[in-house]
Amino acid sequence: MADVNLDLADIQGLILRGYTMPAVRYLFLRIDDAAGARRFLGGLVSGDAASSPQLTTAAPWAVKPDSCLNLGITYDGLKALGLPEATLGSFPDEFRAGPAARADYVGDTRESAPAHWAPPFDKPEIHLMLSVFAAGKEALESRTASLAALFGRDGAMTEVGRRDGFELPDGRVHFGYKDGISQPTIAGGPDRKTPDMQPVIPPGSFLLGYPSQFVSHSYPVPQPAELGRNGSFVAFRVLKQEIAAFEKFLSDTAPQVGMSPDKLAAKMCGRWRNGVPVVLSPDTDSPEPPLPPDQYNNFDYVTSAEFNPDGVDDKKGFRCPIGSHLRRNNPRGQLVAGGDDGRKHRVVRRGMPYGPPFDPANPDDGIERGLLGMFIGVSILDQYEFLMSQWINDGIFTPGIGGTKDPIQGNDTPADSKFTIPDPAGKKVITGFPQFVVTRGSAYCFLPSVTAVKHLAGSP
């Protein structure tokens, strides 16, 4: 790919890089006065940090700040800002429809259906989503207070809800797995931090106004161009995780398939809980010789001349089950329906646990815990929604897992759930397990560039 020069100072930072901060607060705002909202937006990109917190861009830091701030705007929010119909109509269909209308398509049904979503996701009141990432609680509260004083000024906007997330020890999620190991490397963005044999992704997979991952194609840029270019989209999700049910399932089922609960957990995920990829170490989380942590993302499931000439070939899933969570979310070089490999539907994931750590000694504490997830891409339809509908909640995209769903993330029911662990000595098939992840809310947001925010601030 030819060298790509991105205007990093114009692009919101979280699209291109993680901040590695242990705390996050998502503030959901309703616009009550468009003029006041536009003044607030203008302050975020004024360059005057003394008068307003500033949007964090992708420009490199000289000194890492103690907090970062990013902005998402829903379609309802764009309407509330008073944008003209022609502009509103230039945004993608699925973004305009919103996640409640798309729920059936992505598998948000039964307990996960919009009818059961928690506030503020149960009403169409979310206009802006402010993401405040912080080095700790003090920075989080200080930044929140500054923002609240500004967005509430003269009744401009009202906070209709918030969600807080905090890092668990060792970067794990409540299910016990180490998270955040794999992210796409985007052309023009930061270099890879650790070895990764996956190809660099064209910027137009994550930013409007650039060639995408498809042939001779760029996604349409919402108009006017200063509003759309360098922007992106995010599907924000509140995902409740049924930890007690998952642990009980592992301890009940593992003996039946002749493995330890930890190994069953690894086969279902595609990684051992310490992050070691199952395809590189199918039988133990502590391979000999030890696998250095910087190699935890340097693998593929199949060999290829270009990317994996000397690696393992696990086409049949004897090492890492084809239906496992990791392999479904990113099939990497494996051939999938459509004739491509798995690289045409990458997403950038920014996730943070919410709720206190799970205590196995007190499994039924009645406390909701889970993950606050951001799934970022230039097309909600072709990235987040595609993953959910085609690879996570369906199995026809690759041989051998038809009629099945992701065993951890899918909207399984005991009546139809099925997970196969291929084995040369005879496959092991597990059925009858429940859904372990329930959607509690979702929001589709546009992530505007700095130029776009200035445009919005100046809109009449």
Add this chain to the structure above:
Amino acid sequence: MTEPSTPTPSTSEPSTPTPGTSEPIPQPAKAKRVQNPLTLIMTIKSPADYEELYKQLTGIQALPPDENPLNKALIATQVVHFARFVFLENNTKMAVITAYDGSLGAYVNAFVDKVGPIFDLLLSHMADAPPLPVEQHRKEFLQYIEAHDVPVIEPFFSAYPTLTVLDILSNAEDS
């Protein structure tokens, strides 16, 4: 919220017919058909367009399979089971009739990447074609397909409703 019941997971496999016998292979009772029909009917612009299209298509189809761009493109999608191109109504219309796996909408990008140039060729002779090339007008291409796909009288029969192209090819490789 009521705690959902958690039945004990099972590790059993459903029984299969005895190999080598004449027992018909049962289809799963709740099997969801993965294949879908496409009956795309397009109106050709003019007799001259028909003549040109006929010449182009028969030229392509006369090529050996491994040189036939149409053949290679359809194979590359890995979702098309069958496809045929038929002239209808005194050569004033053309039909593209296929059986394919999954959702056309979800896979339109992959489909266009592989078969786009073929459709540019066909659509350049059609009366109400979408904007071309289809690679740069994917949404309009999908809308055109959906608008010109003639609905079938359900059910669309399949002798193997749960098997995809990828399943069949993988099974063939193993046998």
